[in-house]
Amino acid sequence: MEDRIVRISAIATFCLMLVVCALFFYLPDLHKYEDKVRQQYLKEAALRDNIRRLDELSGLELLQYNNDYPSRTGEEESEFSQQLRLVVPEGVSAEDIEIENNIMHRTLTITFPGATEDYMYRYPMLGRPDHILDLNYECVDDTGRLEIVLDGAYEYLREDDGEYFYLDFVKPHEKYDYILVIDAGHGGKASGALREEVLEKNLNLGMVLELKKILDERKSDSLGVYYTRTEDVNPTLEERVALANDTEADLFISIHNDAAKRQEDKASGTTVLYQGEKGEAYDAKALAEIFSEAVTETVGSENRGAVVADDLYIIRHSDVPVLLIEVGFMSNPKELKNLNTSEYQHLAAEGIYKGILRAYAASE
Ligand SMILES: [Zn+2]
Structure with a gap:
């Protein structure tokens, strides 16, 4: 009987040892399992953190991040x-x-x-x-x-x-052969000349918008046109000139209307202002005359010709060919009446467009 008990306890002990051994054998795997769970947890946390961090990145930093971690x-x-x-x-x-x-x-x-x-x-x-x-x-x-x-x-x-x-x-010149920058003088709080409740800024913008209509309809894909304003706003003179200089425009045209200082002065007609000293490099006077002729023959105004105006900011600071067209005299009652009609503004735009075609042809 005792023998039997001893045998049974020996077998039981042996079995227990087997179980313990087996446990020891599998134990590393248990560690492994724990590791897997932990790593998964860390990965998700990192992802969460990452997204939190990505949210805080500026657009440029995010672009940099995407470039650095293409796996994302x-x-x-x-x-x-x-x-x-x-x-x-x-x-x-x-x-x-x-x-x-x-x-x-x-x-x-x-x-x-x-x-x-x-x-x-x-x-x-x-x-x-x-x-x-x-x-x-x-x-x-x-x-x-x-x-x-x-x-x-x-x-x-x-x-x-x-x-x-x-x-x-x-660069704009990689897309276009010829670049034109059109500026409507004044705008916003800067009204320019004022005669009989007509504001110069509105006449200038009216003419530029007519010119834009013509250019949108008829221009070729090789011609790039930029506008300093197409609404009643007032970019600074620096900003206007910078657009022409930075786009390396072939021609920068600023559209204005004149007014004589003395009321009894009955002056009327079209004047084109140009760069004197800087303009020698591209024969600015001839360029200005192209426009004074094109505009006056189209609208029927008096041709007052080309005038040097190196003291004007945009003319002085332009590094590209620049013209300032004074289409008419607001101080002349008869001319003011014309200038203030959409028909005349359209004709003025047609005249300027004719000048652009001639200037373009002359540049080739
Ligand atoms: Zn003006």
């Missing part, structure tokens, strides 16, 4: 030669994505209809930050707007492949 974009290495690659969001077609280049404010705005708040995180953009000062994204009424602030006057080139669209920023 779901690919190890992405190859494209253009400067920027943006993703066409799901459910949006590339043709619906619009780009507006406000070169006067050096700002390009991309509009994505149907985009969401998290567009920048869900669809990382990649590329070089060259020329970009700032990137701002906002979503209002299911429309995403990405604003890109540039460090100079650039045109953009766009390519689409359905999944992505690509942008390159180039």
